[in-house]
Amino acid sequence: MSASLVLILLMAVLYAGGVYLLLGRSMTRMLLGFLLVGNATNLLILIIAGPAGLAPIVADGVEPSEMHDPLPEALILTAIVITFGVSAFLLALIYRSWRIARADVVTTDAADAAVGGSSIDDEESTEAEDGSDEDTEFEGRAEAKTS
Amino acid sequence: MTALMNSLIPLVVLLPLIGAAGALVAGRRPRLQVTFSITVLSLVVLTSAALVYLTDQTGGHAVTVGGWSAPFGIVLVVDRLSALMLLISSIVLLCVLVFSVGQGMADGDRETPVSIYHPSYLILAAGVFNAFVAGDLFNLYVSFEILLVASYVLLTLGGTQARIKAGITYIIVSLVSSMLFLASIAMIYGATGTVNIAQLSVRLGELPADIQLVLQIMLLVAFGIKAAVFPLSFWLPDSYPTAPAPVTAVFAGLLTKVGVYAIIRTETILFPGNTLQTVLLVVALLTLVIGILGAVAQSDIKRMLSFTLVSHIGYMIFGIAIGTVAGLGATIYYVIHHITVQTTLFLATGLVERQGGTTALNRLGGLLKASPVIAVLFFVPALNLGGIPPFSGFIGKLGLFEAGAQTPSPLIWVLIGAGALTSLLTLYALMRAWSLAFWRPKREAHEEESPALDRIEEAPDESADVQETKASPRIMIGATVAMVTVSLALTVFAGPLYSMATRAAQNLEQPADYISLVFPNGGVS
Numbered sequence: 278m279s280a281s282l283v284l285i286l287l288m289a290v291l292y293a294g295g296v297y298l299l300l301g302r303s304m305t306r307m308l309l310g311f312l313l314v315g316n317a318t319n320l321l322i323l324i325i326a327g328p329a330g331l332a333p334i335v336a337d338g339v340e341p342s343e344m345h346d347p348l349p350e351a352l353i354l355t356a357i358v359i360t361f362g363v364s365a366f367l368l369a370l371i372y373r374s375w376r377i378a379r380a381d382v383v384t385t386d387a388a389d390a391a392v393g394g395s396s397i398d399d400e401e402s403t404e405a406e407d408g409s410d411e412d413t414e415f416e417g418r419a420e421a422k423t424s
Numbered sequence: 425m426t427a428l429m430n431s432l433i434p435l436v437v438l439l440p441l442i443g444a445a446g447a448l449v450a451g452r453r454p455r456l457q458v459t460f461s462i463t464v465l466s467l468v469v470l471t472s473a474a475l476v477y478l479t480d481q482t483g484g485h486a487v488t489v490g491g492w493s494a495p496f497g498i499v500l501v502v503d504r505l506s507a508l509m510l511l512i513s514s515i516v517l518l519c520v521l522v523f524s525v526g527q528g529m530a531d532g533d534r535e536t537p538v539s540i541y542h543p544s545y546l547i548l549a550a551g552v553f554n555a556f557v558a559g560d561l562f563n564l565y566v567s568f569e570i571l572l573v574a575s576y577v578l579l580t581l582g583g584t585q586a587r588i589k590a591g592i593t594y595i596i597v598s599l600v601s602s603m604l605f606l607a608s609i610a611m612i613y614g615a616t617g618t619v620n621i622a623q624l625s626v627r628l629g630e631l632p633a634d635i636q637l638v639l640q641i642m643l644l645v646a647f648g649i650k651a652a653v654f655p656l657s658f659w660l661p662d663s664y665p666t667a668p669a670p671v672t673a674v675f676a677g678l679l680t681k682v683g684v685y686a687i688i689r690t691e692t693i694l695f696p697g698n699t700l701q702t703v704l705l706v707v708a709l710l711t712l713v714i715g716i717l718g719a720v721a722q723s724d725i726k727r728m729l730s731f732t733l734v735s736h737i738g739y740m741i742f743g744i745a746i747g748t749v750a751g752l753g754a755t756i757y758y759v760i761h762h763i764t765v766q767t768t769l770f771l772a773t774g775l776v777e778r779q780g781g782t783t784a785l786n787r788l789g790g791l792l793k794a795s796p797v798i799a800v801l802f803f804v805p806a807l808n809l810g811g812i813p814p815f816s817g818f819i820g821k822l823g824l825f826e827a828g829a830q831t832p833s834p835l836i837w838v839l840i841g842a843g844a845l846t847s848l849l850t851l852y853a854l855m856r857a858w859s860l861a862f863w864r865p866k867r868e869a870h871e872e873e874s875p876a877l878d879r880i881e882e883a884p885d886e887s888a889d890v891q892e893t894k895a896s897p898r899i900m901i902g903a904t905v906a907m908v909t910v911s912l913a914l915t916v917f918a919g920p921l922y923s924m925a926t927r928a929a930q931n932l933e934q935p936a937d938y939i940s941l942v943f944p945n946g947g948v949s
Contacts, residue, residue, distance in 0.1 A: 299600065304592060311599050318606050325614035349613065352562055356606055359569045363599065366576055370591060373583045383592050 280324045288324065291317035302382040304371045308364060315360040322349045322356070429478055429485040433500050435471050436510055436553040439464050444546035451539035458525050461542045465518040465549065472510040479507040480924055483931070486559060486941045494942045495620040499559030501941055504928035505756060509556045509685055512760045516677050516767050517549050519907045523771055524670035526899025540577065548574035548674070555682050559942060561609050561619045564686065568605065568650070572598050575679060578671045579663065586666045594663035601649035608642035615639065622942035625693050625935045626949065640695045647690065651683025653741060654711040657734045661718065664733075665726035665783075669774025672726065676733050677767030681759055684740045688755065691744050692932040704745035705835050712738030712842050716849040725773050725783040725857050732809065732850055733766055739846075742839050743824050748831055752929035754823030757922050761816040761914055765805045768907040769854075772802040775896050775904060776861060785857055790866030798896070799862045801904050806858055808911055810851030816914035819922070821847055 291313045298310030330345035375381060443464030450456040479485070484503035488494060502510070524541070551571025558564040576598075580591035613619055615635060616627040628636060645656070652660040660680070664672050691698065715735025722728035740762070743755030773783060775798045780788045792799045808815035821843060828836045914921065931937045939948055 299596065307592075307596055311596070311603075314600075314603050318603050318610065321607055322610040322613075325610045348619075349610075352609070352613075352619075355562075355566065359566075359573075359602075362573060363576075363595075366573070367595065370580060370588060370595070373580075374585075374588045374592070377583070377585045377588065383589065 279328055281328075284320055284324050288317050288320040291320065304367075304374060304381050304383065308367045308371065311367070312360070312364060315356070319353045319356055322353050325349055426485065429475070429482075429502070430487050432471055432475055432478070433485065433487045433502050433557060434489070436468055436475070436514075436557065437500075437550055439468050439471070440546045440550035440553065444543040444550065447542040447546060448540070451543075454528075454539070457539065457542050458528075461521060461546055462518070462525070464546065465514065465521055468549070468553070469511070469514045469518055472507065472514045475502055476507040476511045476924075479504055480927070483937065484941045486944075494559070495618050495623045495948075498563055499620065499622075499942050500557040500563075501559035501621075501938070502557055503931050503938060503941060504924060505685075505688070505932060506556045508756065508760060508924065508928060509681075510553060512763050513552055513556070513678050513681075514549075515910060516763055516907070517545075517552070517674060519903050519910070520670045520674045520677075520767060520771065521545060522906075523673070523774070523900050523903035524668070526897045526903060527668075527670065527774070529897065529899065541581065544574045544577040545674075547571075548578065552678055552682055556685065558621075560621055561612065561624070564621075565602070565605055565609060568682070569602060571679065571682065572602065575675060579667050579675070581668060581671065590663040590666040593659050597649060597659040597663075601646050604642060604649075605646035608639060608646060611642065612639055620942070621689070621693055622939045623948055625696075625939055628694055629696075636695065637699070640690065640700065643690050643694070644687065644700070647683045647686040648707075649683075650680065651687060651740075652680050652734050652737055653683075653707055654714050654734065654738070657711065657715065657737070660734055661722075661727055661730040664730045665724065669770065669777060673767045673770035673774065676730065676770050677763045680733065680737060681763050684737065684744075684759055687741070688744055688752070688932065691747070692752065693935050693938050696933075696935055698745070698747035701745050701747060702835065704741055705839055708738045708741035708745055709835075709839055709842050710738075711735065711741060712839075712846045716846045716853070719853045720849055722853075723785050725776065725785065725788075725861070726770070728785075728853055728857060729766070729769055729773060732853065735846055735850070736762055736766075736809070739821065739824055739843060742843065743827065746824075746827050746831060746836070748827055749926060749929045749933050750827035750830060751824070752932055753922070753926035754820060754827050756925040756928055757816075757823060757918075758820035760921070760925070761808075761820045761911075764907065764911045764914060765808045765817065768805040768904065768911055769802070769809065771900075771904045771907055772798065772805065775900060776802065778896050778900075780861065785860045788861035789864040790862075792862040793866075795896075797901060799858075801901070801908055802862070803858055804908050805911055806854035807851075810854055811847040812851070814915055816911060816918060817847075819915065819918050823922070 295310045295313030295315075295317055298306045298313065301307065301310070326346045326349035331339055331343045333344040333347040371381065443461055446460045446464075447457045450460060479502055484501065484506075486494070486499045486501045489498045489500060491497070524545075528541075548571050551567050551569075551574060554567035554570060555564060558567055576591065576595050579594055580587050609619060612624065612628070615631055616624060618624060618627060628639070631639075649656045649659075664675055667675065691700075691704075712735055715731055715733075715738060719728050719731035719735060722731060739758055740755050743751045743758060745751075775795075776788070776791065777783050779795050779798055780791055782788060804815075808817045811817040811821045825840045825843060828840050940946075942948075
């Protein structure tokens with residue numbers, strides 16, 4: 278099987294950038310990282326499908342060997358839809374987190390820190406938790422639900 | 425018979441999806457919504473029970489969706505393993521739904537604030553059921569996504585700060601695992617030209633050994649994250665405990681087991697031969713020991729249970745690693761036992777939280793006097809999880825150790841020892857929680873001077889807020905009693921259940937059985 282070098286390089290760059298962004302603490306960076314990794318995976322499926330060919334429509338004078346494999350494209354479409362839905366949900370979550378805590382970072386888990394002693398550096402988390410609850414959209418309700 | 429199964433199998437996925445749509449439409453009328461969801465899940469329980477019976481008679485069946493025969497169309501396959509998983513998960517989902525309905529009625533939507541709870545819950549159910557009947561890898565990926573997206577919504581229900589924090593960890597980890605799974609599907613398709621599991625079973629075996637190994641490890645890592653196998657389990661104790669009690673219960677019981685189910689399929693149908701036995705044994709050992717040591721250190725019941733959940737996944741990986749019919753049979757029985765008992769324990773903890781106002785061990789006390797029923801409801805599954813005879817936990821562990829002893833090797837003996845140790849430590853952690861929360865007089869809890877607390881750090885303030893205590897409505901108690909009864913039934917009917925699990929394991933050991941379900945006329949290549 279022959280594959281396009283440009284696509285492979287593009288996929289590698291997308292994976293590298295995506296993984297780098299996913300490892301950050303900022304949620305917006307994670308979202309961007311997820312989008313990059315998602316698209317890299319879609320490219321991988323496209324590369325797997327082999328070289329470009331004719332549309333897979335049965336017609337006179339078209340041999341099946343000349344056609345492009347349609348299944349990977351169906352897989353890509355499904356994956357795109359799923360990625361789209363999850364990104365929308367993530368965006369809503371990031372917005373909510375911003376409204377509640379004025380923070381865009383994942384904080385250190387308090388119970389983990391307690392079990393691990395004081396060795397965990399939680400400067401960042403205290404900074405993030407300082408945000409007040411005042412600015413919630415659903416003021417009274419949201420506070421009542423905090424458990 | 426075939427026509428009956430043809431119509432029954434798609435129902436397990438269709439019914440919850442239709443139910444979800446109905447529940448969404450009935451969003452403004454809670455009573456109608458509740459009736460709708462409970463009816464739908466009860467119907468699924470009946471369907472799965474029928475499937476278990478029929479499957480055990482015939483050995484299984486495959487439905488070609490839309491009439492497109494395999495490998496071109498999507499197939500839904502039910503063999504003995506799938507049928508058993510369908511039955512136990514539908515029972516658990518129904519009981520937890522009833523529990524959450526009781527909670528919603530008592531608290532007026534405080535924990536489950538919006539009308540999307542029921543639709544999301546049913547979509548989660550559809551995803552779980554679809555994963556158990558999926559006959560091709562991409563369908564398995566889609567069902568994982570269905571159940572994961574529903575679980576994101578359920579985990580962040582209400583959108584409080586703690587839940588969003590827990591949700592982000594969970595979502596990012598799940599997304600990485602999904603991407604890994606999708607990438608491995610792409611590679612498998614590239615290597616074999618199919619995603620049909622039965623066809624893959626033949627074609628993967630024809631690949632060079634090193635390519636097989638890469639594909640197998642990629643799948644195992646993707647499923648290992650979902651199943652919370654050490655070292656891929658770090659996310660679980662951080663994300664599960666903050667969710668509402670019924671949500672945590674159903675996640676703990678079912679979601680990790682879907683991962684275990686996928687690992688069982690990978691190791692038997694897709695890559696038979698148990699090539700990674702040593703790796704799996706080491707991973708099982710680490711999961712068992714490190715998980716339970718984490719549990720012993722926890723000061724919050726929910727977090728402690730989350731760590732025992734991780735730890736006990738190790739038993740299932742151990743059984744898969746043994747790889748014999750006896751080992752796999754014991755694993756299947758253990759999975760069924762663990763789904764039931766872990767869910768029951770989380771439901772009982774939900775009752776403790778209502779009665780005591782918190783789940784932090786250093787604040788609880790005197791609950792035996794306040795509510796003897798809850799004390800019993802926590803005590804029975806706790807003994808069961810710890811593996812005290814005659815409960816199902818003991819039967820499952822005994823089966824695993826016996827299967828291990830039949831194929832002895834030094835590492836397997838180490839694992840049997842670690843398994844026994846884990847079982848004792850589980851008992852220690854759960855009994856300490858029980859005696860602190862229930863047995864200790866209430867006033868001692870405020871003095872915080874119990875020798876049993878020396879070894880655990882005080883819970884951080886965030887989780888130790890003592891809320892108002894509330895009585896538990898009958899429905900919630902009733903649902904928990906039902907779950908305890910189901911877990912006891914696993915002991916009473918252990919004979920037939922265990923022999924069916926063994927028959928399921930025999931099917932798994934013979935990939936040809938599975939292939940002949942999907943390709944009844946042969947011709948697979």
